Amino acid sequence: MAPPQSPVRRPGARDTGRPRDPAAGGAPARSPASLLGKRGPIVPRPSPRGVPRRGRRRRRTTGFPPRTRGMNVLFATQGKYGERIAEHIAANRPRGWEILRLPLRRNLPAVIDDPDAVLPAAIPAADLLVSLHESPGAAELIPDIAQRCRAAAVLAAVDDRAACPRGLENQIGKRLGGMGIAFAFARPLCGFDGGPHPLLSAFASLFGRPRVRIDADGDRVGRVTVERDCPCGAGGFVAKVLPGTRLSEAADTGALRHHHHPCMASMEVDPELSDTLMHLSGYIFRAAINAALKRK
Structure with missing residues (x-):
């Protein structure tokens, strides 16, 4: 006589999640936890890097988001300090980066009521604004420049606290935050390690903390x-x-x-x-x- 068969589940019947009854005289049912380590991995093994499990090869990419691999960087400078930094980065920039410059007047007033009076009518579009200001007046212009160049992120150097006191830094940060622009104040600039935006991290990966x-x-x-x-x-x-x-x-x-x-x-x-x-x-x-x- 043939051995008893396991109960047959009707098509479409709902699985209760409980182990099935064992066959008569067979081994007792085991819980799912008891199968761990005895039936192979529960999740699929990872496929080779760059090749999905279904055989289609993934497109290789660099470590940065697409926007950072070819970005325009605008340097706002006010003298030799900023010009030297902009020149060094322009000479050592990676392929795909375009370096733009916005020279500002050295004798800017500490408080600027009308940015139109001191900024050029046309400012080139940029993804990242790097402010190398040397006076509070130039630092105060950071949000206006960022808005006009349509920057997604701002890196402001703080190599001289007199050029950007903490109170002014807080005011600038509030304005940029209200405009939806990511920002970082690097004190000093050679200590910058990246964040909080991919553009800032892309910059710091090449030019930042040594x-x-x-x-x-x-x-x-x-x-x-x-x-x-x-x-x-x-x-x-x-x-x-x-x-x-x-x-x-x-x-x-x-x-x-x-x-x-x-x-x-x-x-x-x-x-x-x-x-x-x-x-x-x-x-x-x-x-x-x-x-x-x-x-x-």
Whole structure:
């Protein structure tokens, strides 16, 4: 006689979620949890990178959203400080970036009632605005420039607190936030690490907090490779003067020599830091070199 059959579920009958009754004389029913590790993975194995499981190959992309791979960056400058930074980035920009410039008057008043009186009639469209202001008047124009160039994000350098006091920074931030524009105030600019917008992160991935790789030559620094330079180019400058330095002295030497680039951060004491922004930039370089020595 044939063994008893398992109960047959009618077509369309709803599954109650309970285990089926075991066949007479068979092994007791097991719960789903008891099957873990015994019947293979419950979720499908990941497919090879870039190839979906159904056989269609995914299109390879870079790490940044499409808008950041070909973006227009507008630099608002007011003197040699900003011009040097804009020139360095223009000379080392990746393919697809267009560098635009908006020179501002050096003698701008501290309070500007009519932006039309000091801004050009036509400002080129840009995705990212980088403000390299040198006075409160130029900093006050940041929201007006961002609106006219239709920027999605703003990076404002704070290398001199006198040019952008904390109260003014808060006012600018409120205006930009009300306009739906992402923004970051980098204090100092060489300490910027990205966010809170993909455009800002794309910029900082190439020009921001310095990152270097150091190859040792015995007890001395051998080759130094700049993996991420500062917006002003100080990282490349330090990389050229470090080789030959004792490894034990590399961090202090780099922090000192970066001032010779020269560093454009202020030597005035920042009340919030109880130190100068130039010293803070030196600490940033010391940290970058120490991190590289730990990785070697």
